[in-house]
Amino acid sequence: MAHFFLHTMIGQVILTVLEALAVLVPLLLGVAYLTLAERKVMAAMQLRKGPNVNGPFGVLQAFADAIKMITKETVIPSGANRFLFLFAPFLTFSLAMTAWAVIPTNDGWAIANINVGVLYLLAISSLGVYGVLIAGWASNSKYAFLGGLRAAAQMVSYEVSIGLVIVSVLLAVGSLNLNDIVLAQRHVWFCLPMFPMFIIFFISALAETNRAPFDLPEGESELVAGFFVEYSALAFGLFFLGEYANMFLMSGMVSILFLGGWLPPIGIAPFTWIPGPLWLIAKILFCLFVFIWVRATFPRYRYDQLMRLGWKVFLPLSLVWMVLTAGFLLATGLLPQGGAS
Protein backbone atom coordinates (compact mmCIF):
# COMPACT_ATOMS: atom_id res chain seq x y z
CA MET A 1 0.00 0.00 0.00
CA ALA A 2 2.71 2.46 0.99
CA HIS A 3 4.66 1.38 -2.06
CA PHE A 4 1.70 2.14 -4.33
CA PHE A 5 1.34 5.68 -2.99
CA LEU A 6 5.00 6.59 -2.86
CA HIS A 7 6.52 4.89 -5.88
CA THR A 8 3.97 4.72 -8.69
CA MET A 9 2.87 7.74 -10.67
CA ILE A 10 -0.87 7.20 -10.25
CA GLY A 11 -0.35 6.61 -6.56
CA GLN A 12 1.53 9.88 -6.21
CA VAL A 13 -1.19 11.78 -8.05
CA ILE A 14 -3.87 10.27 -5.79
CA LEU A 15 -1.74 11.02 -2.73
CA THR A 16 -1.30 14.66 -3.76
CA VAL A 17 -5.04 15.05 -4.33
CA LEU A 18 -5.74 13.52 -0.91
CA GLU A 19 -3.19 15.84 0.70
CA ALA A 20 -4.79 18.86 -0.97
CA LEU A 21 -8.23 17.75 0.22
CA ALA A 22 -6.90 17.26 3.74
CA VAL A 23 -5.93 20.93 3.75
CA LEU A 24 -8.76 22.44 1.70
CA VAL A 25 -11.77 20.76 3.31
CA PRO A 26 -10.93 21.97 6.83
CA LEU A 27 -10.01 25.35 5.36
CA LEU A 28 -13.37 25.76 3.61
CA LEU A 29 -15.24 24.59 6.69
CA GLY A 30 -13.21 27.07 8.68
CA VAL A 31 -14.09 29.84 6.23
CA ALA A 32 -17.78 28.98 6.53
CA TYR A 33 -17.63 29.13 10.31
CA LEU A 34 -15.41 32.22 10.33
CA THR A 35 -18.27 34.19 8.77
CA LEU A 36 -20.51 32.96 11.56
CA ALA A 37 -17.86 33.55 14.22
CA GLU A 38 -17.35 37.09 12.98
CA ARG A 39 -21.04 37.87 13.32
CA LYS A 40 -21.24 36.22 16.72
CA VAL A 41 -18.13 37.88 18.11
CA MET A 42 -19.08 41.30 16.80
CA ALA A 43 -22.58 40.83 18.14
CA ALA A 44 -21.18 40.01 21.56
CA MET A 45 -18.95 43.07 21.44
CA GLN A 46 -21.92 45.25 20.52
CA LEU A 47 -24.31 43.68 23.05
CA ARG A 48 -26.44 41.97 20.42
CA LYS A 49 -27.23 38.30 19.92
CA GLY A 50 -26.12 37.71 16.36
CA PRO A 51 -27.53 34.88 14.21
CA ASN A 52 -29.39 32.50 16.54
CA VAL A 53 -32.27 31.10 14.50
CA ASN A 54 -30.79 28.37 12.29
CA GLY A 55 -29.83 25.50 14.53
CA PRO A 56 -28.63 25.76 18.13
CA PHE A 57 -26.78 29.08 18.62
CA GLY A 58 -27.13 29.67 14.87
CA VAL A 59 -24.52 27.08 13.91
CA LEU A 60 -26.35 26.26 10.68
CA GLN A 61 -26.36 29.91 9.58
CA ALA A 62 -23.21 29.40 7.48
CA PHE A 63 -24.94 26.70 5.42
CA ALA A 64 -28.13 28.72 5.09
CA ASP A 65 -26.04 31.58 3.69
CA ALA A 66 -24.25 29.22 1.31
CA ILE A 67 -27.52 27.78 -0.02
CA LYS A 68 -28.94 31.28 -0.46
CA MET A 69 -25.82 32.34 -2.36
CA ILE A 70 -25.88 29.33 -4.69
CA THR A 71 -29.58 29.48 -5.54
CA LYS A 72 -29.62 33.17 -6.42
CA GLU A 73 -29.50 34.37 -9.99
CA THR A 74 -26.17 35.42 -11.46
CA VAL A 75 -26.58 38.87 -12.97
CA ILE A 76 -24.00 40.02 -15.48
CA PRO A 77 -24.26 43.76 -16.13
CA SER A 78 -24.66 44.89 -19.72
CA GLY A 79 -21.42 46.22 -21.16
CA ALA A 80 -19.37 44.08 -18.80
CA ASN A 81 -16.56 41.96 -20.13
CA ARG A 82 -18.17 38.56 -19.55
CA PHE A 83 -15.07 36.42 -19.42
CA LEU A 84 -13.04 38.70 -17.15
CA PHE A 85 -16.12 39.44 -15.02
CA LEU A 86 -16.50 35.75 -14.18
CA PHE A 87 -12.76 35.09 -14.16
CA ALA A 88 -11.99 37.62 -11.39
CA PRO A 89 -13.82 35.92 -8.48
CA PHE A 90 -12.52 32.56 -9.62
CA LEU A 91 -8.97 33.95 -9.58
CA THR A 92 -9.35 35.48 -6.11
CA PHE A 93 -10.75 32.28 -4.68
CA SER A 94 -8.28 29.89 -6.28
CA LEU A 95 -5.26 32.03 -5.33
CA ALA A 96 -6.40 32.02 -1.71
CA MET A 97 -6.51 28.21 -1.89
CA THR A 98 -3.25 27.75 -3.84
CA ALA A 99 -1.12 29.47 -1.22
CA TRP A 100 -1.90 26.76 1.33
CA ALA A 101 0.28 24.28 -0.56
CA VAL A 102 3.39 25.43 1.31
CA ILE A 103 2.05 26.09 4.82
CA PRO A 104 3.63 23.51 7.15
CA THR A 105 1.23 22.22 9.82
CA ASN A 106 3.84 20.15 11.63
CA ASP A 107 7.53 19.33 11.22
CA GLY A 108 7.73 18.45 7.53
CA TRP A 109 3.96 18.33 7.07
CA ALA A 110 3.39 20.46 4.01
CA ILE A 111 2.01 19.49 0.61
CA ALA A 112 5.08 21.09 -0.97
CA ASN A 113 8.06 21.66 1.31
CA ILE A 114 9.88 23.93 -1.15
CA ASN A 115 13.07 25.90 -0.62
CA VAL A 116 11.54 29.25 -1.50
CA GLY A 117 8.31 28.86 0.49
CA VAL A 118 8.23 32.44 1.75
CA LEU A 119 8.76 33.84 -1.73
CA TYR A 120 5.96 31.61 -3.01
CA LEU A 121 3.61 33.01 -0.37
CA LEU A 122 4.69 36.55 -1.21
CA ALA A 123 4.18 35.91 -4.93
CA ILE A 124 0.71 34.41 -4.42
CA SER A 125 -0.42 37.18 -2.08
CA SER A 126 0.85 39.82 -4.50
CA LEU A 127 -1.31 38.24 -7.21
CA GLY A 128 -4.42 38.75 -5.12
CA VAL A 129 -4.62 42.33 -6.35
CA TYR A 130 -5.48 41.15 -9.87
CA GLY A 131 -8.77 39.59 -8.88
CA VAL A 132 -9.85 42.90 -7.37
CA LEU A 133 -8.49 45.07 -10.18
CA ILE A 134 -9.98 42.92 -12.95
CA ALA A 135 -13.32 42.74 -11.15
CA GLY A 136 -13.40 46.51 -10.87
CA TRP A 137 -12.59 47.04 -14.51
CA ALA A 138 -14.72 44.27 -16.02
CA SER A 139 -17.86 45.37 -14.16
CA ASN A 140 -18.15 48.47 -16.34
CA SER A 141 -19.22 50.54 -13.36
CA LYS A 142 -17.74 53.68 -11.85
CA TYR A 143 -18.04 52.53 -8.26
CA ALA A 144 -16.54 49.14 -8.95
CA PHE A 145 -13.71 50.72 -10.91
CA LEU A 146 -12.87 53.23 -8.19
CA GLY A 147 -12.97 50.46 -5.60
CA GLY A 148 -10.67 48.33 -7.73
CA LEU A 149 -8.16 51.16 -8.14
CA ARG A 150 -8.19 51.93 -4.44
CA ALA A 151 -7.65 48.28 -3.61
CA ALA A 152 -4.78 47.98 -6.06
CA ALA A 153 -2.98 51.05 -4.70
CA GLN A 154 -3.53 49.92 -1.13
CA MET A 155 -2.37 46.34 -1.63
CA VAL A 156 0.73 47.33 -3.58
CA SER A 157 1.67 49.86 -0.88
CA TYR A 158 1.37 47.46 2.00
CA GLU A 159 3.11 44.63 0.19
CA VAL A 160 6.28 46.70 0.38
CA SER A 161 6.29 46.78 4.17
CA ILE A 162 5.22 43.12 4.36
CA GLY A 163 8.18 42.22 2.15
CA LEU A 164 10.65 44.18 4.28
CA VAL A 165 9.32 42.67 7.52
CA ILE A 166 9.71 39.20 6.01
CA VAL A 167 13.28 40.07 5.02
CA SER A 168 14.20 40.90 8.61
CA VAL A 169 12.71 37.59 9.75
CA LEU A 170 14.64 35.78 7.03
CA LEU A 171 17.87 37.45 8.17
CA ALA A 172 17.43 35.82 11.55
CA VAL A 173 16.54 32.43 10.04
CA GLY A 174 18.97 32.12 7.14
CA SER A 175 16.56 30.12 4.98
CA LEU A 176 13.54 30.76 2.80
CA ASN A 177 11.97 27.43 3.76
CA LEU A 178 8.89 27.81 5.97
CA ASN A 179 9.78 24.65 7.86
CA ASP A 180 13.18 26.11 8.75
CA ILE A 181 11.56 29.38 9.75
CA VAL A 182 9.41 27.61 12.33
CA LEU A 183 12.27 25.43 13.56
CA ALA A 184 14.40 28.56 14.06
CA GLN A 185 11.84 29.65 16.69
CA ARG A 186 12.44 26.63 18.94
CA HIS A 187 13.93 28.77 21.68
CA VAL A 188 12.08 32.03 21.31
CA TRP A 189 9.23 33.04 19.03
CA PHE A 190 10.10 35.91 16.74
CA CYS A 191 7.22 37.99 18.08
CA LEU A 192 9.29 38.74 21.18
CA PRO A 193 12.64 39.98 19.76
CA MET A 194 10.89 41.50 16.74
CA PHE A 195 7.83 42.85 18.47
CA PRO A 196 7.55 46.08 16.40
CA MET A 197 7.79 44.09 13.18
CA PHE A 198 5.12 41.70 14.46
CA ILE A 199 2.74 44.63 14.92
CA ILE A 200 3.64 46.16 11.55
CA PHE A 201 3.13 42.81 9.83
CA PHE A 202 -0.23 42.32 11.48
CA ILE A 203 -1.48 45.78 10.53
CA SER A 204 -0.17 45.34 6.98
CA ALA A 205 -1.99 42.01 6.85
CA LEU A 206 -5.19 43.85 7.73
CA ALA A 207 -4.58 46.26 4.86
CA GLU A 208 -3.56 43.49 2.49
CA THR A 209 -6.80 41.58 3.06
CA ASN A 210 -8.87 44.79 2.77
CA ARG A 211 -10.21 44.34 6.26
CA ALA A 212 -11.43 47.04 8.60
CA PRO A 213 -10.10 49.61 9.41
CA PHE A 214 -8.55 49.52 5.92
CA ASP A 215 -11.65 48.38 4.03
CA LEU A 216 -11.71 51.44 1.78
CA PRO A 217 -11.99 49.38 -1.44
CA GLU A 218 -15.48 48.43 -0.33
CA GLY A 219 -16.28 51.61 1.58
CA GLU A 220 -20.05 51.41 1.42
CA SER A 221 -20.58 55.04 2.33
CA GLU A 222 -18.73 56.27 -0.76
CA LEU A 223 -18.56 53.37 -3.21
CA VAL A 224 -21.76 51.39 -2.50
CA ALA A 225 -19.80 48.15 -2.11
CA GLY A 226 -16.61 48.88 -3.98
CA PHE A 227 -15.13 46.45 -6.47
CA PHE A 228 -17.78 43.75 -6.10
CA VAL A 229 -20.80 46.04 -6.32
CA GLU A 230 -22.01 44.37 -9.54
CA TYR A 231 -21.51 40.81 -8.36
CA SER A 232 -24.29 38.52 -7.24
CA ALA A 233 -24.92 34.89 -6.37
CA LEU A 234 -22.03 32.47 -6.72
CA ALA A 235 -19.58 35.00 -8.16
CA PHE A 236 -20.09 37.17 -5.11
CA GLY A 237 -19.83 34.08 -2.94
CA LEU A 238 -16.44 33.26 -4.41
CA PHE A 239 -15.19 36.78 -3.59
CA PHE A 240 -16.55 36.40 -0.10
CA LEU A 241 -14.91 33.02 0.43
CA GLY A 242 -11.68 34.30 -1.11
CA GLU A 243 -11.56 37.26 1.27
CA TYR A 244 -12.05 35.06 4.31
CA ALA A 245 -9.63 32.43 3.03
CA ASN A 246 -7.10 35.25 2.63
CA MET A 247 -7.68 36.16 6.25
CA PHE A 248 -6.88 32.56 7.18
CA LEU A 249 -3.77 32.70 5.02
CA MET A 250 -2.53 35.95 6.53
CA SER A 251 -3.18 34.60 10.03
CA GLY A 252 -1.25 31.50 9.04
CA MET A 253 1.65 33.66 7.86
CA VAL A 254 1.62 35.63 11.12
CA SER A 255 1.59 32.37 13.08
CA ILE A 256 4.46 30.85 11.11
CA LEU A 257 6.66 33.93 10.90
CA PHE A 258 6.17 35.29 14.41
CA LEU A 259 4.21 32.91 16.64
CA GLY A 260 6.27 29.79 16.17
CA GLY A 261 3.97 27.84 13.83
CA TRP A 262 3.21 24.39 15.27
CA LEU A 263 5.61 24.81 18.23
CA PRO A 264 4.19 24.98 21.75
CA PRO A 265 5.04 28.09 23.79
CA ILE A 266 7.35 26.14 26.11
CA GLY A 267 8.80 22.77 25.23
CA ILE A 268 7.82 21.04 28.50
CA ALA A 269 5.36 18.30 29.33
CA PRO A 270 1.78 19.58 29.41
CA PHE A 271 2.35 21.73 26.33
CA THR A 272 4.09 19.06 24.26
CA TRP A 273 1.16 16.63 24.76
CA ILE A 274 -0.93 18.72 22.42
CA PRO A 275 -0.05 17.84 18.80
CA GLY A 276 1.56 20.48 16.57
CA PRO A 277 -1.30 21.06 14.10
CA LEU A 278 -3.59 21.96 17.01
CA TRP A 279 -1.12 24.60 18.18
CA LEU A 280 -1.01 26.07 14.68
CA ILE A 281 -4.81 26.09 14.48
CA ALA A 282 -5.06 27.73 17.89
CA LYS A 283 -2.63 30.47 16.82
CA ILE A 284 -4.48 31.05 13.56
CA LEU A 285 -7.78 31.28 15.42
CA PHE A 286 -6.26 33.77 17.85
CA CYS A 287 -5.10 35.97 14.96
CA LEU A 288 -8.54 35.72 13.34
CA PHE A 289 -10.14 36.78 16.60
CA VAL A 290 -7.91 39.87 16.63
CA PHE A 291 -8.93 40.57 13.01
CA ILE A 292 -12.58 40.58 14.09
CA TRP A 293 -11.84 42.48 17.28
CA VAL A 294 -10.12 45.21 15.27
CA ARG A 295 -13.07 45.39 12.91
CA ALA A 296 -15.52 45.84 15.78
CA THR A 297 -13.34 48.47 17.43
CA PHE A 298 -11.79 50.90 14.97
CA PRO A 299 -13.41 53.33 12.54
CA ARG A 300 -12.35 53.28 8.90
CA TYR A 301 -9.20 55.12 7.89
CA ARG A 302 -9.29 58.02 5.47
CA TYR A 303 -7.49 57.31 2.22
CA ASP A 304 -4.68 59.83 2.72
CA GLN A 305 -4.12 58.51 6.25
CA LEU A 306 -3.89 54.99 4.84
CA MET A 307 -1.26 55.95 2.29
CA ARG A 308 0.66 58.00 4.85
CA LEU A 309 0.73 55.08 7.26
CA GLY A 310 1.98 52.68 4.60
CA TRP A 311 4.63 54.81 2.93
CA LYS A 312 5.74 57.29 5.58
CA VAL A 313 5.51 55.18 8.74
CA PHE A 314 5.72 51.47 8.00
CA LEU A 315 8.19 51.57 5.12
CA PRO A 316 10.91 53.61 6.93
CA LEU A 317 10.34 51.71 10.18
CA SER A 318 10.68 48.28 8.61
CA LEU A 319 13.67 49.42 6.55
CA VAL A 320 15.47 50.73 9.65
CA TRP A 321 14.59 47.57 11.55
CA MET A 322 15.97 45.43 8.76
CA VAL A 323 19.30 47.29 8.86
CA LEU A 324 19.34 47.08 12.67
CA THR A 325 18.65 43.34 12.58
CA ALA A 326 21.41 42.73 10.06
CA GLY A 327 23.84 44.87 12.05
CA PHE A 328 22.96 43.21 15.34
CA LEU A 329 23.29 39.70 13.91
CA LEU A 330 26.62 40.56 12.31
CA ALA A 331 27.99 42.25 15.42
CA THR A 332 27.04 39.40 17.74
CA GLY A 333 28.11 36.70 15.30
CA LEU A 334 24.62 35.17 15.34
CA LEU A 335 24.15 35.55 11.59
CA PRO A 336 23.11 32.14 10.27
CA GLN A 337 25.40 30.85 7.57
CA GLY A 338 23.21 30.21 4.48
CA GLY A 339 21.72 26.99 3.20
CA ALA A 340 19.58 24.53 5.07
CA SER A 341 19.81 24.69 8.84
Add this chain to the structure above:
Amino acid sequence: MMTQIVFYVFATVLVLSAGMVVSARNPVHSVLFLILAFFNAAGLFLVAGAEFLAMILVIVYVGAVAVLFLFVVMMLDVRFAQMREGLQRYAPFGAAVGLVLLAELALAFSHWQVAQDIGSVPHVVAAPGRTNTAALGDVLYTHYVFLFESCGLVLLVAMIGAIVLTLRERPMGRRQNIDRQHERTVADTLAMMTVPLGQGVAANGGFRRPEQSYYIASVPGSYGVTAEPVPQGKPVDEAPKHGADNHGGLAQ
Protein backbone atom coordinates in the same frame (compact mmCIF):
# COMPACT_ATOMS: atom_id res chain seq x y z
CA MET B 1 10.25 13.28 -20.99
CA MET B 2 7.86 14.92 -18.56
CA THR B 3 10.18 17.92 -18.25
CA GLN B 4 10.25 18.34 -22.01
CA ILE B 5 6.46 18.26 -22.30
CA VAL B 6 6.17 20.86 -19.55
CA PHE B 7 8.84 22.98 -21.19
CA TYR B 8 7.07 22.97 -24.55
CA VAL B 9 3.70 23.76 -22.97
CA PHE B 10 5.17 26.78 -21.15
CA ALA B 11 7.16 27.89 -24.19
CA THR B 12 4.18 27.63 -26.55
CA VAL B 13 1.87 29.55 -24.27
CA LEU B 14 4.62 32.13 -23.68
CA VAL B 15 5.14 32.78 -27.39
CA LEU B 16 1.41 32.82 -28.13
CA SER B 17 0.61 35.23 -25.33
CA ALA B 18 3.55 37.45 -26.29
CA GLY B 19 2.02 37.60 -29.76
CA MET B 20 -1.36 38.47 -28.27
CA VAL B 21 0.23 41.33 -26.28
CA VAL B 22 1.05 42.99 -29.58
CA SER B 23 -2.06 42.06 -31.51
CA ALA B 24 -4.86 42.39 -28.93
CA ARG B 25 -7.17 45.29 -29.74
CA ASN B 26 -8.01 46.20 -26.18
CA PRO B 27 -4.96 47.53 -24.28
CA VAL B 28 -6.21 46.01 -21.02
CA HIS B 29 -6.29 42.61 -22.70
CA SER B 30 -2.73 43.28 -23.90
CA VAL B 31 -1.54 43.81 -20.33
CA LEU B 32 -3.36 40.69 -19.16
CA PHE B 33 -1.65 38.68 -21.88
CA LEU B 34 1.64 40.24 -20.78
CA ILE B 35 0.97 38.90 -17.29
CA LEU B 36 0.28 35.46 -18.75
CA ALA B 37 3.59 35.71 -20.60
CA PHE B 38 5.42 36.60 -17.36
CA PHE B 39 3.84 33.61 -15.69
CA ASN B 40 4.97 31.21 -18.34
CA ALA B 41 8.46 32.67 -18.23
CA ALA B 42 8.44 31.98 -14.49
CA GLY B 43 7.33 28.43 -15.30
CA LEU B 44 10.31 28.07 -17.65
CA PHE B 45 12.62 29.22 -14.86
CA LEU B 46 11.10 26.56 -12.61
CA VAL B 47 11.68 23.90 -15.26
CA ALA B 48 15.29 25.06 -15.46
CA GLY B 49 15.60 24.62 -11.68
CA ALA B 50 15.96 28.34 -10.93
CA GLU B 51 13.15 28.57 -8.38
CA PHE B 52 14.42 31.80 -6.83
CA LEU B 53 14.40 33.62 -10.17
CA ALA B 54 10.93 32.26 -10.94
CA MET B 55 9.49 33.58 -7.69
CA ILE B 56 11.25 36.95 -8.05
CA LEU B 57 9.91 37.25 -11.60
CA VAL B 58 6.38 36.73 -10.33
CA ILE B 59 6.78 39.05 -7.32
CA VAL B 60 8.49 41.91 -9.15
CA TYR B 61 7.02 41.83 -12.64
CA VAL B 62 3.58 40.34 -12.09
CA GLY B 63 3.03 41.63 -8.56
CA ALA B 64 4.34 45.16 -8.99
CA VAL B 65 5.27 46.27 -12.51
CA ALA B 66 2.27 44.80 -14.34
CA VAL B 67 -0.09 46.13 -11.67
CA LEU B 68 1.14 49.63 -12.42
CA PHE B 69 0.80 49.00 -16.17
CA LEU B 70 -2.73 47.79 -15.66
CA PHE B 71 -3.45 50.75 -13.42
CA VAL B 72 -2.33 53.24 -16.05
CA VAL B 73 -3.91 51.46 -18.99
CA MET B 74 -7.26 51.14 -17.22
CA MET B 75 -7.28 54.82 -16.28
CA LEU B 76 -6.34 56.03 -19.75
CA ASP B 77 -9.24 56.55 -22.07
CA VAL B 78 -7.81 54.99 -25.19
CA ARG B 79 -9.65 55.83 -28.39
CA PHE B 80 -9.29 53.02 -30.87
CA ALA B 81 -10.30 54.99 -33.95
CA GLN B 82 -7.71 57.63 -33.14
CA MET B 83 -5.09 54.96 -32.67
CA ARG B 84 -5.82 53.46 -36.06
CA GLU B 85 -5.61 56.88 -37.65
CA GLY B 86 -2.19 57.34 -36.10
CA LEU B 87 -1.17 53.88 -37.20
CA GLN B 88 -1.31 54.83 -40.86
CA ARG B 89 0.65 57.99 -40.34
CA TYR B 90 3.37 56.41 -38.21
CA ALA B 91 3.57 53.08 -40.02
CA PRO B 92 6.63 54.07 -42.12
CA PHE B 93 8.43 55.26 -38.98
CA GLY B 94 7.69 52.02 -37.19
CA ALA B 95 8.77 49.96 -40.16
CA ALA B 96 12.05 51.93 -40.39
CA VAL B 97 12.83 51.43 -36.70
CA GLY B 98 11.97 47.74 -37.00
CA LEU B 99 14.22 47.33 -40.03
CA VAL B 100 17.15 49.03 -38.29
CA LEU B 101 16.71 46.79 -35.24
CA LEU B 102 16.45 43.69 -37.42
CA ALA B 103 19.60 44.63 -39.31
CA GLU B 104 21.47 45.24 -36.07
CA LEU B 105 20.31 41.94 -34.64
CA ALA B 106 21.39 40.16 -37.82
CA LEU B 107 24.79 41.85 -37.61
CA ALA B 108 25.17 40.91 -33.98
CA PHE B 109 24.17 37.29 -34.49
CA SER B 110 26.35 36.79 -37.53
CA HIS B 111 29.40 37.64 -35.42
CA TRP B 112 28.21 35.85 -32.29
CA GLN B 113 30.87 33.50 -31.02
CA VAL B 114 30.12 30.84 -28.49
CA ALA B 115 33.01 29.61 -26.39
CA GLN B 116 33.93 26.04 -27.26
CA ASP B 117 33.85 24.50 -23.81
CA ILE B 118 30.93 26.48 -22.38
CA GLY B 119 29.40 23.36 -20.86
CA SER B 120 32.53 22.38 -18.96
CA VAL B 121 33.02 25.71 -17.17
CA PRO B 122 32.66 24.94 -13.47
CA HIS B 123 29.51 26.47 -12.03
CA VAL B 124 29.61 28.74 -9.03
CA VAL B 125 27.26 26.33 -7.28
CA ALA B 126 29.94 24.31 -5.60
CA ALA B 127 28.64 22.55 -2.51
CA PRO B 128 25.95 19.96 -3.32
CA GLY B 129 23.76 20.77 -0.31
CA ARG B 130 23.54 24.45 -1.19
CA THR B 131 20.38 25.91 -2.63
CA ASN B 132 20.62 28.06 -5.72
CA THR B 133 19.23 30.97 -3.70
CA ALA B 134 22.29 30.83 -1.46
CA ALA B 135 24.60 30.48 -4.46
CA LEU B 136 22.96 33.50 -6.09
CA GLY B 137 23.42 35.46 -2.88
CA ASP B 138 27.11 34.53 -2.81
CA VAL B 139 27.66 35.71 -6.37
CA LEU B 140 25.63 38.90 -6.01
CA TYR B 141 26.66 40.09 -2.56
CA THR B 142 30.21 38.77 -2.36
CA HIS B 143 31.80 38.69 -5.80
CA TYR B 144 29.87 41.50 -7.47
CA VAL B 145 28.93 43.62 -4.47
CA PHE B 146 30.13 46.91 -6.00
CA LEU B 147 28.24 46.35 -9.24
CA PHE B 148 25.19 45.47 -7.20
CA GLU B 149 25.50 48.60 -5.09
CA SER B 150 25.97 50.81 -8.14
CA CYS B 151 22.82 49.29 -9.68
CA GLY B 152 21.04 50.32 -6.52
CA LEU B 153 22.42 53.86 -6.81
CA VAL B 154 21.30 54.14 -10.44
CA LEU B 155 17.80 53.06 -9.41
CA LEU B 156 17.85 55.57 -6.55
CA VAL B 157 18.80 58.37 -8.95
CA ALA B 158 16.00 57.31 -11.30
CA MET B 159 13.53 57.31 -8.42
CA ILE B 160 14.57 60.76 -7.20
CA GLY B 161 14.45 62.02 -10.77
CA ALA B 162 10.90 60.76 -11.24
CA ILE B 163 9.83 62.44 -8.00
CA VAL B 164 11.53 65.74 -8.90
CA LEU B 165 9.91 65.73 -12.34
CA THR B 166 6.37 65.02 -11.18
CA LEU B 167 6.01 66.42 -7.66
CA ARG B 168 4.71 69.95 -7.56
CA GLU B 169 2.74 71.79 -4.96
CA ARG B 170 -0.84 72.19 -6.01
CA PRO B 171 -3.02 74.48 -3.94
CA MET B 172 -6.05 72.25 -4.42
CA GLY B 173 -7.59 69.61 -2.26
CA ARG B 174 -7.65 69.44 1.50
CA ARG B 175 -4.51 68.48 3.27
CA GLN B 176 -3.98 67.79 6.91
CA ASN B 177 -0.95 68.57 8.99
CA ILE B 178 -0.79 65.31 10.87
CA ASP B 179 1.36 66.58 13.76
CA ARG B 180 -0.99 69.42 14.48
CA GLN B 181 -3.91 67.03 14.26
CA HIS B 182 -2.29 64.87 16.90
CA GLU B 183 -1.74 67.89 19.13
CA ARG B 184 -5.45 68.69 19.20
CA THR B 185 -7.23 68.60 22.52
CA VAL B 186 -10.87 68.86 23.46
CA ALA B 187 -10.36 72.48 24.48
CA ASP B 188 -9.24 73.31 20.93
CA THR B 189 -12.19 71.67 19.29
CA LEU B 190 -15.09 72.43 21.53
CA ALA B 191 -16.37 75.89 22.39
CA MET B 192 -19.33 76.45 24.67
CA MET B 193 -21.31 79.48 23.58
CA THR B 194 -24.38 81.31 24.64
CA VAL B 195 -26.29 81.89 21.48
CA PRO B 196 -28.89 84.70 21.48
CA LEU B 197 -32.38 83.51 20.62
CA GLY B 198 -33.35 83.91 16.99
CA GLN B 199 -29.88 84.91 15.80
CA GLY B 200 -27.86 81.72 15.82
CA VAL B 201 -24.25 81.63 14.84
CA ALA B 202 -24.31 83.89 11.84
CA ALA B 203 -20.61 84.06 11.14
CA ASN B 204 -19.21 81.70 8.60
CA GLY B 205 -22.52 80.96 6.95
CA GLY B 206 -24.19 79.60 10.03
CA PHE B 207 -21.46 77.16 10.88
CA ARG B 208 -19.35 77.34 13.95
CA ARG B 209 -15.92 75.78 13.57
CA PRO B 210 -13.21 75.12 16.16
CA GLU B 211 -10.75 77.99 15.95
CA GLN B 212 -7.55 76.13 16.67
CA SER B 213 -7.96 73.17 14.37
CA TYR B 214 -9.96 74.73 11.56
CA TYR B 215 -8.58 78.21 11.08
CA ILE B 216 -5.15 78.07 12.67
CA ALA B 217 -3.87 74.53 12.36
CA SER B 218 -5.04 73.72 8.84
CA VAL B 219 -2.41 73.89 6.11
CA PRO B 220 -2.73 77.42 4.69
CA GLY B 221 -4.66 77.54 1.48
CA SER B 222 -5.88 73.99 1.65
CA TYR B 223 -9.41 74.98 2.67
CA GLY B 224 -9.76 77.64 0.04
CA VAL B 225 -10.45 80.33 2.65
CA THR B 226 -8.20 82.79 4.35
CA ALA B 227 -7.48 81.47 7.78
CA GLU B 228 -8.94 84.21 9.90
CA PRO B 229 -10.19 83.38 13.36
CA VAL B 230 -13.71 84.41 14.15
CA PRO B 231 -14.06 86.32 17.41
CA GLN B 232 -14.93 83.78 20.00
CA GLY B 233 -18.08 83.66 22.05
CA LYS B 234 -19.70 86.58 20.27
CA PRO B 235 -21.88 85.85 17.28
CA VAL B 236 -21.26 88.17 14.37
CA ASP B 237 -24.23 89.73 12.66
CA GLU B 238 -22.59 90.69 9.40
CA ALA B 239 -22.82 88.77 6.18
CA PRO B 240 -20.62 85.66 6.12
CA LYS B 241 -16.99 86.49 5.44
CA HIS B 242 -15.65 82.99 4.95
CA GLY B 243 -17.87 82.34 2.01
CA ALA B 244 -16.16 79.78 -0.15
CA ASP B 245 -16.12 76.87 2.23
CA ASN B 246 -17.00 73.37 1.31
CA HIS B 247 -20.25 73.05 3.11
CA GLY B 248 -22.63 73.72 0.32
CA GLY B 249 -25.23 76.29 -0.44
CA LEU B 250 -25.44 78.03 2.91
CA ALA B 251 -22.26 79.89 2.16
CA GLN B 252 -23.19 82.57 -0.31
